[in-house]
Amino acid sequence: MSDSKKVTFTINGKKQQVTVSPDMVLIDLLRNDLHLTGTKQSCDRKGQCGACTVIVxxxxVKSCITKVASIDGAEVITVEGLGTPDNPHLIQEAFVLSGAVQCGFCTPGMIMATKALLDQNQNPTDxxxxxxxxRNLCRCTGYTKIFEAIHMAASFIRGENTPEKVRAAIPNKPMGVSHPRPSAMLKATxxxxxxxDYYIEGALEMACAHSTEHHAKILSVDISEAEKMPGVVGVMTAKDVPGTNVIRMMVPDEPILCSDTTFKYGDAIAIVAAETRAQARAAAAKIKIKYEPLKVMRTSREAIAPDAVPIHPFGPNLCVTMPLKKGDAATAIKKAAAVVEGNFTTQMVHQSPLEPEVTVCYFDGDELVVLGRSINIHAAKAQLSEALGYDKIRYEEPYVGGQFGIKATLSTEQVCAAAALYFKKPVRYVPNIDESMWLSSKRHPFDMDAKLAVDDKGIITAYDIDFYVNTGAYMTVAFIPVSRALNMLSSSYNMPNIEAVGKATYSNDGSGGxxxxxxxPQACFALESLIDMAAEKCGIDALEFRRKNSLKPGQGKATGMIVKQWEFTDMCDLIKPHWERAKKDVAEFNKKATGDIRRGVGIAANSFGIGDPGDKGQLAVEVDPDDGITIYAAIADPGEGNDSMLTQLAAHVLDMPMDKIRLYTRKTDKTVGMGPAAGSRMTFMGGGALVDACEKLKAAMDEAKTKTYKGLKAAGKPTRYEGTKVSPGEGRPDPKTMQGPSMTTDVHNIQMAEVEVNIKTGATKVIKITTAVDAGPVINPQAFTGQLEGGMDQGVGFALRxxxxxxxxxxxxxFKFPTINDSFKTEIMVKETPRNPGTLGSTGIGEMTMVSTAPAVTNAIYNACGARINHLPATPEKVLAAMPAK
Incomplete structure (x- = not known):
């Protein structure tokens, strides 16, 4: 091209000369031409996320907005040039040793930004x-461990500490120890x-044409202009999709490509396949779609209103109804000394993993290989096979940049796989950030009418709640948030009388998942708000009110299931001195305050159920010819720490070095279905199955008096052992009352938020969150606290923004993604009470602090300025409007 420019620069110590267009940005050169894929892309060249940070x-600098033409003569360093797994840089060592690497997608950018900082300042403050x-975003950590990593790296660079000293301080045993994650160094380098990051030779790049209507008939799809665009191989619409063209989770209702109706903004309507991504996107923009708008219903109440119309032809918009009845709530409410009530709503939220919803498909013979991002790979494979009418599918999962539940459902796998089958070629789909948001599922909005009754001593006598769950355009997993909210409805408390109905409705507002x-989290917001209101009405301290209403062993949860152990009051005792200190600090600050800032402290609790009755986990372990052990388990680890859990448990049970444990966890070909890596179930179910398999293997080794492959063979023993765990509980709950078997065990959490509120603007800033938790014995403390800190951060985002x-x-x-400037101090207190049905006494921990954060924050806002927030998020406008008149 006449306007192209020759650019010479040094990259990672090597001189390069390239000829580029004036508009080419550095990240495209690095990733597409030089295949330096350690530099990541999330925000689609907007300079928002920092995942693409390199040093020039x-x-x-943000390589996604840095023109290659501007770096002539420059020296460029990417994460690959900083260090390797065998010879890492001190900063990379620090990120690994501090536990700052979880999913790892943001890590290279974080590390390069840290390198630039520490080159100038070897003793940085927070x-x-x-x-x-x-401008470096992280969704996993809540930034706490990022600070710790940078301070550790600085101490290494100053010579005050060394990685060797840090590693030497790690106890030489598998359990209860903060061993670095198995994949952490690969991610850090x-x-x-x-x-x-996967490039398949000859692969087509694809893009979709999306609906710009929330609900409409599709009158025509004109692809003629798109087909003529440069590099275009072909265009496909719904009529070209093989199979049923419909994804089934609970019901078959989600089209791969919409044919005659679009049900939400962003639905995929057509696919363009081209030689390059830019060509595919340019051609998709030329597709002309004509619509006839239909009635749009974006809330549950709109969807069931008298003038509502059915969104899908096969049934009403009300798609799930589940009642729960325990005792006689109506009578108890009539006799109550005090009743508090309100309407509470929570919003639709994007789970916001930084990695785009990428899928790559290629053929291995006649087998279609789908490289996707699922936390339930066997279910994903089954859904794709049914929808596409193609049984020969192998699902594989690369490293995944976070998920937080978003990958319990398909997002881009179905359109990419459809394109691969139609064009009979490998296809790569790297969607923009907005496309990733349109095509993926979201946190369900809740609309809750609730009332809580207490007697004259402040003891809860009844709870009544009716709630609607907005599942959006497709049902996906709508049954789950309804049933889980009801299962855990009484949370930490003894509630002798409950009347509840949970309903899910279709709407035209995104897609719940x-x-x-x-x-x-949604149900807890309503309950913990009412708990605070009731405590105030009774004149009882908020913490004491929660403690005195705690469930006790021998009492029944909302489902009537009798608990045998209940550690919640221990959590109240752990946090009490912090609560008393914070109340005093807040009172003293506000007494002296003369400006616009007021401080507040709030508290909230939850007891989260683990282990659905009859849930099953299964996997296998095998002794390899070199005497190592391979674990075959369909257990995703998009950042939670499941790889560490599996490795450390196996090493403990088998009394083997951790470096002899290998994982085969992200492919369907040699694993069996394990269910989703969600709901904090993997340590409980997957870990339990692993312990079972390892104990069988250990028994065989003990009997054969050998730990070697050859020894087992010589003794006539198998080298492969299956492991299974079945969660206790038989039968099903009564469908009319939901009384019956419930979650096998519970984890407990009480959380305290300290905030500052600007009474002039309504803006709220979280200063600190203190939490007390008990989830049983901790396998890896660093991974454990990392999950808690990340949950707190996401909970604050849910509460405020x-x-x-x-x-x-x-x-x-x-979206108002939380940045490091939104971060806050954290303090975590841990009690490790063994759970009888747990995995060596341990359970899962991923959700605890997410659940109780939002009400802790809104209760703190009320304490600061008198604004009772019933509708999330607590934006400045809502806080100002809720403040009592002066």
Missing amino acids: NDKA ADIKKALA GQAKFGA AARGAGP EIFDGGKTKDWVT
């Missing part, structure tokens, strides 16, 4: 770190391959 002439990493906690609005939420700025 000693300064951290304020310095916030300034340097202000940019060697771990995520979906978009699994999200961290899946139901209890985050909302997904189809057609308006387009990127991380419009």
Whole structure:
């Protein structure tokens, strides 16, 4: 091209000369031409996320907005040039040893921004770190361990500490120890391959044409202009999709490509396959779709209103109804000394993993290989096979950049697989950030009418709640948030009388799906708000009110299931001195305050159920010829720490070094279905199955008096052993009352939030969150606290900022993704009471702090300024409107 430019620069110590167009950005050169895929892309060239950070002439820059033409003569360093797994940089060592690497997608950018900072300042303050990493986003950690990693790296660089000293302090045993995650160093050095890092020779790139209507008839789809665009191989519409063209989760209702109706903004209507991604996107923009708008119903109440119309032809908009009845709530409420009540709503939220919803499909013979991002790979494979009418599918999962429930459902796998089957070629789909948001499921909005009754001593006598769950355009997993909210409805408390009905409705507002906690976070917001209101009405301290109403062994949960152990009051005792200190601090601050800032402290609790009755987990372990052990388990680890859990448990039970344990966990070909890595179930179910398999193997080794492959063979023993765990509980709950078997065990949490509220603007800032938790013996403390800290951060976003609005939420700025400047101090207190049905006494922990954070924050807002927030998120406008008149 006449306007192309020759650019010479040095990259990772090697001189390069390239000829580029004036518009080419550095990230495209690095990833597409030089195949340096350690540099990641999330925000689609908007400079919002920092995942693409590299160093140019000693300064951290966003490579997605840096023109290649501007770096002539420059020295560029990417994460690959900083260090390797065998010879890592001190910063990479620090991120691994501090536990700052979870999913790992943001890690390379974080590390490069840290390198630029520490090159200039070897003793940074937290304020310095916030300034340097202000545009580097992380969804997993809540940033706490990012701070710890940078301070550790600085101490290494100053020579005050060394990685060797840190490693030497790690106890030489598998259990209860913060061993670095198995994949952490690969992620820290940019060697771990995520979906978009895979390049298949001859693969087509694809793009979709999406609906711009929330609900409409599709009158015509004109692809003629798109077909003529440069590089286009072909265009396909619904008529070209093989099979049923419908994804079934609970019911078959989600088209792969919409044919005659679009049900939500962003639905896929056509696919363009081209030689390059840019060509595919340009051609997709030329597809002309004509619509006839239909009635739009974006809330549950709109969807069941008298003038509502059915969204799908096969049934009403009300798609799930589940009652729960325990005792006689109506009579108890009539006799109550006090009743508090309200309407509470929570919003649709994008789970917001940084990695785009990438899928790559290729053929291995006649087998279609789908490289996707699922936490339930066997279910994903089955759904694709049914919808596409093609049984020969192998599902594989690369490293995954976070998920938080979003990958319990398909997002882009179905359109990519359909294209691969239609064009009979490998296909790669790397969607933009807005497309990733349109095509993926979201946290369900709840609309709850609730009342809580107490007697004259402040003891809860009844709870009454009716709630609607907005499942959006497709049912997906709508049954789950309804049933889980009801199962855990009484949370930490003894409630002798409950009347509840949970309903789910279709709407035209996005598509609901699994999200961290899946139901209890929404229900807990209503309950914990009412608990605070009741405590105030009774004149009882908020913590004492919760403690005196705690469930006790021998009493029944909302489902009537009798508990045998209940550690919640221990959590109250752990947090009490912090609560008393915070109340005193707040009172003293507000007494002296003369400006616009007021402080508040709030508390909230939850007891989260683990282990659905009759749930089953299964896997296998096998002794390899070199005497190592391979675990074959369909257990995803998109950042939670399941790889560490599996490795450390196996090493403990078999009394073997951890480096002899191998994992085969992300492919369907040699594993069996394990169910979703969601709801905090993997340590409980997957870990339990692993212990069973390892104990069988250990018994065989003990009997044969050998730990070797050859020894087992010589003794006539198998080298492969299956493991199974079945969660206790038989039968089903009564469908009219939901009384019956419930979650096998529970984890407990009580959380305290300290906030500042600007009474002039309504803006709220979280200063600190303190939490007390008991989830049984901790396998890896660093991974454990990392999950808790990340849950707190997501809970604060849920409370204050985050909302997904189809057609308006387009990127991380419009979503209000939490940055490091939104971070806050955390303090965690842990009690490790063994659970009888747990995995060596342990359970899962992923959801605890997510569930109780939002009501702790809104209760703190009320304490600060008198604004009772019933409708999330607690935006400045809502806080101002809720403040009592002066």
